[in-house]
Amino acid sequence: MQLSEILKKDHVLLDIEADSREAVIDELTKTMEGTGVIADAATYKAAVLKREEEGSTGIGFSVAIPHGKSAGVNEPGLAYARLSQEVDWQSLDGNPVKSVFLIAIPEEQAGNEHLQILSQLSRKLMHEDFREKLNTASNSEELIAALEG
Amino acid sequence: MKKLLAVTACPTGIAHTFMAAEALDKAAKEKGIDMKVETRGSVGVENELTEEDIREAHAIILAVDTNVDEERFSGKSVIRVGVGDAIKDPNGLIDQALEMEDTTPDDYVEQVKERKKAKGEERKGFYKHLMNGVSFMIPLVVAGGLLIALSFVFGLEAADQEGTLANHLNQIGGVAFGLMVPILAGFIAYSIADKPGLAPGLVGGMLADEVGAGFLGGIIAGFLAGYLAQLVKKVVKLPKNLEGIMPVLVIPLLATLATGLLMYYVIGGPVSGIMGALEDFLQSMTGANAVILGLLLGGMMAVDMGGPVNKTAYAFAAGLLASEIYGPMAAVMAAGMTPPLGIWIATLIAKKRFTKEEQEAGKAASVLGISFITEGAIPFAAADPLRVIPALIAGSATAGALSMIFNAALRVPHGGVFVLFIPNAVTHVLLYALAIAIGTVVTALLVIFFKKRSPQAQAADLTE
Numbered sequence: 016m017q018l019s020e021i022l023k024k025d026h027v028l029l030d031i032e033a034d035s036r037e038a039v040i041d042e043l044t045k046t047m048e049g050t051g052v053i054a055d056a057a058t059y060k061a062a063v064l065k066r067e068e069e070g071s072t073g074i075g076f077s078v079a080i081p082h083g084k085s086a087g088v089n090e091p092g093l094a095y096a097r098l099s100q101e102v103d104w105q106s107l108d109g110n111p112v113k114s115v116f117l118i119a120i121p122e123e124q125a126g127n128e129h130l131q132i133l134s135q136l137s138r139k140l141m142h143e144d145f146r147e148k149l150n151t152a153s154n155s156e157e158l159i160a161a162l163e164g
Numbered sequence: 165m166k167k168l169l170a171v172t173a174c175p176t177g178i179a180h181t182f183m184a185a186e187a188l189d190k191a192a193k194e195k196g197i198d199m200k201v202e203t204r205g206s207v208g209v210e211n212e213l214t215e216e217d218i219r220e221a222h223a224i225i226l227a228v229d230t231n232v233d234e235e236r237f238s239g240k241s242v243i244r245v246g247v248g249d250a251i252k253d254p255n256g257l258i259d260q261a262l263e264m265e266d267t268t269p270d271d272y273v274e275q276v277k278e279r280k281k282a283k284g285e286e287r288k289g290f291y292k293h294l295m296n297g298v299s300f301m302i303p304l305v306v307a308g309g310l311l312i313a314l315s316f317v318f319g320l321e322a323a324d325q326e327g328t329l330a331n332h333l334n335q336i337g338g339v340a341f342g343l344m345v346p347i348l349a350g351f352i353a354y355s356i357a358d359k360p361g362l363a364p365g366l367v368g369g370m371l372a373d374e375v376g377a378g379f380l381g382g383i384i385a386g387f388l389a390g391y392l393a394q395l396v397k398k399v400v401k402l403p404k405n406l407e408g409i410m411p412v413l414v415i416p417l418l419a420t421l422a423t424g425l426l427m428y429y430v431i432g433g434p435v436s437g438i439m440g441a442l443e444d445f446l447q448s449m450t451g452a453n454a455v456i457l458g459l460l461l462g463g464m465m466a467v468d469m470g471g472p473v474n475k476t477a478y479a480f481a482a483g484l485l486a487s488e489i490y491g492p493m494a495a496v497m498a499a500g501m502t503p504p505l506g507i508w509i510a511t512l513i514a515k516k517r518f519t520k521e522e523q524e525a526g527k528a529a530s531v532l533g534i535s536f537i538t539e540g541a542i543p544f545a546a547a548d549p550l551r552v553i554p555a556l557i558a559g560s561a562t563a564g565a566l567s568m569i570f571n572a573a574l575r576v577p578h579g580g581v582f583v584l585f586i587p588n589a590v591t592h593v594l595l596y597a598l599a600i601a602i603g604t605v606v607t608a609l610l611v612i613f614f615k616k617r618s619p620q621a622q623a624a625d626l627t628e
Contacts, residue, residue, distance in 0.1 A: 066175070066176060069175055069229075070175075070229065070246075070248065072179070072180075074179075074180070074183055074248075074251050075251060075252055080179045082176060082178055082179060084176060084178075107248045107251060107252045108252060118178060118179065120176075120178065120206075130178060130205065130206045130207045131207060133178050133179060133182075134178070134179075134181070134182040134203070134205060134207060135182075136179075137178075137179040137180070137181075137182035137183045137186070138182050138183065138185070138186035139186075140183060140186075141183055141186040141187050141190055141251075142186075142190070
């Protein structure tokens with residue numbers, strides 16, 4: 016499985032406007048609903064918000080990675096948004112976020128390859144040069160290429 | 165150089181676990197510190213810390229938002245923080261860990277002891293799987309055995325009458341006993357091959373019972389199922405998009421099929437062959453020396469406790485009741501009582517040779533023993549067959565032979581200690597009780613003696 020299999024081109028939103036954490040999650044959920052990754056947006060969103068309640072997924076460095084494991088998800092999916100205006104995410108370092116990765120995991124999952132991909136992505140996010148690439152990508156192809164690199 | 169360890173884990177185990185791990189790895193690299201990070205995410209445990217890692221470590225950072233087992237770090241300096249702290253300030257955590265006091269010499273001795281124990285255990289991957297099966301089986305043996313024993317309270321024949329409470333108790337206990345071997349086999353296989361091993365293991369255990377192979381057959385079934393499941397996993401290669409069906413379809417199907425067929429064709433055949441041969445042999449012994457017959461029947465009772473050898477001995481003796489020959493029945497029952505009774509005594513006087521779990525099971529074994537429920541000794545025999553079974557055989561053979569020497573006779577095929585109080589059921593009651601007591605002591609002493617020489621203990625002796 017490749018990263019591009021779960022981060023589809025349609026899942027990438029560059030420089031969108033959103034005024035709140037929930038608005039960003041809504042936008043990204045919509046993209047995955049559109050590609051059939053998410054079957055039941057409401058159930059999925061509830062799972063994501065519940066995870067946020069347990070502790071913010073704003074990991075600092077202006078990045079947040081909200082995620083939800085829910086029966087409302089058909090297949091593993093990943094969506095990305097780069098925000099034109101930073102949004103407060105109650106991040107670990109207190110700073111607002113600019114990059115948001117929304118992760119969707121089905122309740123019943125066979126195999127764990129997508130988890131490996133996500134864990135690799137999470138590791139990469141800890142490196143500054145990698146985060147820099149996210150900010151400079153000018154279209155979705157470039158962004159996906161950067162993530163896979 | 166100081167070596168640091170860390171464990172990271174978060175509730176969903178998808179992202180933060182790995183970010184925290186990476187943050188710690190990265191910070192340690194920049195500082196030039198030797199660091200190993202175990203991640204406990206949805207994918208499972210990765211980069212697992214070994215006993216050796218832990219022994220060498222200066223301190224351990226637990227960056228976790230879930231429960232993790234801290235016991236393995238006992239005697240070491242441990243810092244507990246949330247996952248977020250490791251992502252936010254890995255450098256600070258590492259500095260803090262480096263400043264922790266090194267473990268004291270006392271702790272170090274503890275560590276060495278632990279290490280030796282671990283060494284013995286590691287060497288015995290086989291025993292680890294076995295013990296896993298056994299520990300899941302113990303509750304069934306205890307619950308089932310005690311319920312059957314309880315049904316005797318209503319009188320020896322009470323359980324034979326359908327619809328009575330005694331009958332139901334006996335049935336419930338019987339069902340628990342029926343699950344014993346499948347669970348043993350299932351969880352041996354589970355220990356080897358994880359989830360995909362469970363189905364073939366359970367089925368193999370069930371079949372072991374069906375072909376009359378008893379718990380020893382169950383152990384074979386468990387190992388067969390576990391290793392077959394692993395083999396299938398290794399050999400069968402599916403295209404990536406079909407890989408998801410491996411653990412739910414391909415492995416269980418193929419491994420169950422193969423285990424099942426092996427149980428029928430490779431295990432079942434010889435087992436019924438052995439039973440037939442033993443039966444003929446015993447028939448030929450009827451006229452022979454009574455003491456030797458008692459020795460033989462007694463020993464057979466303890467070989468597999470409910471397996472083919474035991475069943476043949478029991479059926480032979482019970483069959484003779486019809487011909488009004490009561491001596492062998494007495495020998496068989498005495499020999500069937502000493503394994504759990506001997507085990508119980510052994511757990512009482514040599515606590516250190518048994519795990520906590522086994523010590524508890526030992527208490528239940530006493531009740532099963534006096535009730536002539538030989539199965540009470542199975543968990544102990546299954547956990548360490550090569551050492552425990554010979555001890556049980558020796559004790560049972562002693563009891564059987566003594567019972568014959570004392571000319572004891574038993575007119576009913578069950579009942580345990582309770583028949584001793586029923587007039588005319590047993591002749592030479594006191595001597596018969598003595599035979600059981602001596603057999604019990606022999607069993608207990610031999611179990612303790614053999615157990616002392618267990619590989620774990622030997623490994624510890626050598627390295628001391």
